[in-house]
Amino acid sequence: xxxxxxxxxxxxxxxxxxxxxxxxxxxxxxxxxxxxxxxxxxxxxxxxxxxxxxxxxxxxxxxxxxxxxxxxxxxxxxxxxxxxxxxxxxxxxxxxxxxxxxxxxxxxxxxxxxxxxxxxxxxxxxxxxxxxxxxxxxxxxxxxxxxxxxxxxxxxxxxxxxxxxxxxxxxxxxxxxxxxxxxxxxxxxxxxxxxxxxxxxxxxxxxxxxxxxxxxxxxxxxxxxxxxxxxxxxxxxxxxxxxxxxxxxxxxxxxxxxxxxxxxxxxxxxxxxxxxxxxxxxxxxxxxxxxxxxxxxxxxxxxxxxxxxxxxxxxxxxxxxxxxxxxxxxxxxxxxxxxxxxxxxxxxxxxxxxxxxxxxxxxxxxxxxxxxxxxxx
Numbered sequence: 001x002x003x004x005x006x007x008x009x010x011x012x013x014x015x016x017x018x019x020x021x022x023x024x025x026x027x028x029x030x031x032x033x034x035x036x037x038x039x040x041x042x043x044x045x046x047x048x049x050x051x052x053x054x055x056x057x058x059x060x061x062x063x064x065x066x067x068x069x070x071x072x073x074x075x076x077x078x079x080x081x082x083x084x085x086x087x088x089x090x091x092x093x094x095x096x097x098x099x100x101x102x103x104x105x106x107x108x109x110x111x112x113x114x115x116x117x118x119x120x121x122x123x124x125x126x127x128x129x130x131x132x133x134x135x136x137x138x139x140x141x142x143x144x145x146x147x148x149x150x151x152x153x154x155x156x157x158x159x160x161x162x163x164x165x166x167x168x169x170x171x172x173x174x175x176x177x178x179x180x181x182x183x184x185x186x187x188x189x190x191x192x193x194x195x196x197x198x199x200x201x202x203x204x205x206x207x208x209x210x211x212x213x214x215x216x217x218x219x220x221x222x223x224x225x226x227x228x229x230x231x232x233x234x235x236x237x238x239x240x241x242x243x244x245x246x247x248x249x250x251x252x253x254x255x256x257x258x259x260x261x262x263x264x265x266x267x268x269x270x271x272x273x274x275x276x277x278x279x280x281x282x283x284x285x286x287x288x289x290x291x292x293x294x295x296x297x298x299x300x301x302x303x304x305x306x307x308x309x310x311x312x313x314x315x316x317x318x319x320x321x322x323x324x325x326x327x328x329x330x331x332x333x334x335x336x337x338x339x340x341x342x343x344x345x346x347x348x349x350x351x352x353x354x355x356x357x358x359x360x361x362x363x364x365x366x367x368x369x370x371x372x373x374x375x376x377x
Contacts, residue, residue, distance in 0.1 A: 015057035019276030026274060027051030033176070040176035040331060043149075046264050047172060050271020062272030072269040076164065079157040081266045082150035083234045088259025089150075089329060089361065090214075090238025091251050097355035099209050100202040103309070104321070108359025110305035111325025112367045114145030114298025118290050119371075125290065130282040136160050139371040141287050144171045145294025146364030147178065147326040149270075154231060155368045158376060165273030166284040170291035172270055178331045179338075181292075182299050186323050186339050189303045194310060196343040197318040199352045210243040217362065221369075227376070228369025235361065298326050302356065324353040327360035 008014050030048030034041035054062030063069045075081035098104055122138030125131045133141065140160035143152045144167060152171035156164040174181065187195075214236035221232040241251040273279065306322025320340050324332040333353035340349040 012057045020055040023274050023276045023279060024052055024055045042263055043172055043176045043267060046267025047271040050268040051274035054272040054275045062275055068268050068272040071265050072272055075265055076153055076269045077157055079154045081262050082154040083230055084262045085150040086231055086234040087238040088254050090235040091242045091254035093358055095213055095358055096205040097202060097351050098358050099205045099213055101355050104355030105359045107302050107305050107322045107325040107356035108363040111298045111302035111360050112146060112363045113301035114294040115142045115367050117297045118142040118145050118294035122290055125286055131286055135375050137163055139375050140167055141290050142294060143368055144291035145298045147175050147295055147328040148364040149175055151364045151368050158372060165278055166287045168270045169273050170288050174291055174295045175328045178328050179335050182323050182335050183339050185296060185299045186303055186320055190319050194319045198347050199318055214240045225369040227373040228365050231365040299323050318349055321349060321353045321356055324357040325360045327364040329357050329361055333357040
């Protein structure tokens, strides 16, 4: 009889708690959105499955001694995975649109406004019972507004390691939900006439300009904001591999094998933080709320800056491209293109939106560097 009791107590059904069942349902929902709705499957499939694995009773897969727990410790807590992701993003990214129209840097900068607005909101949330965020915690939470998962993880690992899991989940969740969150904000802040603006073709960018660009950005970073050098440096290194034209094997490795492996590991590690005991807490829910607010404010600020540029240029800039100033590459640019096509089936904004989109990647890294320099230990 004792053996039967022991066998029963070792079974998952005997140890399953309602919180674990709820979070496994959330994991299944993320996988459904990835497969059925095609909402960033590269992110949501591993995150969703990581949530399933980490909530299996007794197994402890997401714990400190479990496989995913060890992956989380090695790659996420140390900040290594975000830097490798940035190298891959740099190798995948064509900065030609930004080089051809440098003014789109303003759109990328404006979209970071959500970060600093949310910093104030996180500090103010301390007046609500149940919340106790330090300035470091608030800074790490605020970076979610940049819609840049690797940057959010990197900054949280430096400023608020205890909140890293919740911040990572929030950042990647909102990145994946860009197609749902952004369009209503874009339509609400623009008129039909503004959304239908057809922009002029970008000028050709020379190979020399493309090669010099990583060095110029890195030098400026080293001189003005060295705290952002890890992120900016790996981004520019990856881009140099792409543009140099003499290291195709390394460029292909950064674009494919390395970033694919790291994405799988990072997704599973982030999903492991969707365990019930860590996720169903007041602080985590507050972080999710602030993250959504930050992302919405960043999107709105980018669109508003786009409207300003529309007026200044006499209607030559489509304000929609401002929404791509958040650094969810290339998701935000694709959403801008989709909303633009709804007004005019011949108005392709993808390349124009890539300028502020890649500017947003640089902008979020710069914002992280500023916060690290101001409130870091």
